[in-house]
């Protein structure tokens with residue numbers, strides 16, 4: 286009997302434990318309970334649902350701040366856009382069921398300012414001490430609404446949530462591949478939906494200036510795309526609405542090819558330089574005047590408390606050793622090595638940022654060698670990307686760190702292809718830095734010292750065309766977003782993939798991600814005939830074995846195919862086979878439809894269209910090996926506005942704003958006999 290009682294007690298305890306777990310399980314343990322991404326710190330659910338009325342009210346306190354009103358407007362807009370729910374915002378109190386209430390009452394004011402509580406009972410209450418918490422609560426609410434048999438419902442329960450890290454960043458590089466403002470705004474909306482709160486914009490690099498500078502107008506080269514200051518002010522305000530701070534970067538004193546092309550007096554010898562060979566003179570007074578004015582101008586446009594000055598990869602620093610201006614200043618600064626002198630230059634830049642413009646400076650970690658004095662104060666934020674020994678020294682010394690571990694958080698770039706796979710990103714944590722070699726698919730991580738003040742992490746995409754960005758970064762960006770929001774939760778990869786496939790892929794689509802892919806694709810050559818083309822002059826191409834082959838017997842100069850239709854913005858895909866190594870494909874864009882001359886068209890070549898568009902390291906003939914002869918190579922050319930970007934295989938070859946692009950036909954004039962084409966398609970873009 287005793288045993289039996291014991292059994293009953295035990296099973297009762299077990300049952301109670303199970304029941305308790307069912308209603309009070311942390312989200313990490315019962316992932317099926319929700320598809321939220323990032324997962325909240327604590328969640329408990331009941332087995333009942335609240336139906337949302339077709340006309341929802343968002344109710345604020347009478348004395349609600351303007352920011353709280355703005356967040357309510359964001360929520361109303363997103364309810365309509367994402368879920369088709371009509372919502373009105375008003376101040377006062379409420380008794381009606383299914384109302385959304387913003388409240389500061391009873392919130393823990395000591396807690397993380399981004400924290401919030403979301404309670405779903407008779408009403409939906411978002412409770413937060415700070416406005417930013419209201420926004421993240423609203424984003425969790427938006428992800429929580431389910432479609433149950435056609436009705437929009439919310440599972441009753443309570444969520445208590447706050448971020449693990451305050452810097453949850455994403456990096457875009459319009460300097461190398463210009464990005465449309467619409468794309469950036471869409472990205473900001475997506476970032477906010479996943480509680481990412483910093484957009485780092487890389488506005489100046491070797492390849493160009495994307496910031497409109499009134500102080501140094503020559504930096505905005507004629508014909509080059511850039512953002513007007515007012516456009517950037519609006520973008521910053523848009524980011525702020527969505528809780529995303531836009532942190533600008535101007536990358537100096539290296540990466541200054543385009544700057545020196547505009548103002549050669551910034552070079553030690555007054556000469557223009559190719560990519561990677563340019564560095565601002567560290568000795569001339571003009572360099573510091575220039576930097577001061579540029580920082581002032583950029584800082585006045587972006588309200589962010591942070592300012593990124595780059596400082597990475599000073600490849601041409603040896604020029605300073607031979608420059609009388611640099612040598613004079615080096616002595617004045619009592620710097621006994623070029624590296625020490627480099628530190629003094631960066632410190633002058635960070636002092637300007639901090640003391641004159643009252644912003645917190647950020648530099649990439651290779652701006653400083655931690656074994657060489659002088660080193661920055663702890664007010665300078667160190668942005669890690671690679672170099673484990675360097676990063677570890679900064680971590681041990683207690684610096685504030687942002688982790689953009691190149692392996693695996695560089696999600697795309699020139700030579701990186703599409704970066705590392707999802708599982709590598711999923712293994713990353715804020716205190717882990719990896720140093721993979723190119724081509725590695727896994728990362729060996731070093732754990733950094735806990736002495737560091739880890740602000741958070743930031744995923745980066747370099748030099749990538751905007752459509753390709755969207756094709757490449759999901760769901761890896763979301764995995765990273767989850768790590769910086771809730772890094773104490775040991776989520777597993779399968780669960781993340783499941784949530785992504787069941788819910789978030791669809792949500793991203795609704796938010797306009799992959800809009801390009803939804804545009805219909807036209808077949809220009811399917812291997813059978815050339816009905817989509819006309820043949821001005823003698824036709825030099827014949828259809829054979831599903832291929833379009835340059836016939837040796839025809840006159841190449843006269844014979845070319847021209848598409849019957851004309852195109853302005855598009856994605857052109859084709860496969861190309863050449864008997865020997867040839868940069869030119871013979872595929873032309875922007876061809877004149879009226880006229881037989883190809884001369885006004887632009888031929889697609891793996892050689893960059895102009896020196897300034899060359900990838901980092903310049904155009905190395907060895908890179909030709911990447912597009913081998915006697916192999917079918919897949920080409921993709923995207924034309925969007927004045928920007929054309931070529932990808933071969935998965936490799937981004939160049940992005941140029943220097944082509945004379947216009948509405949025109951596609952042309953094919955084979956550059957040599959024996960070259961072949963197949964699978965030619967085009968997807969017109971708006």
Ligand SMILES: [Zn+2]
Nearest residue numbers: 553566608611
């Ligand atoms: Zn110099």
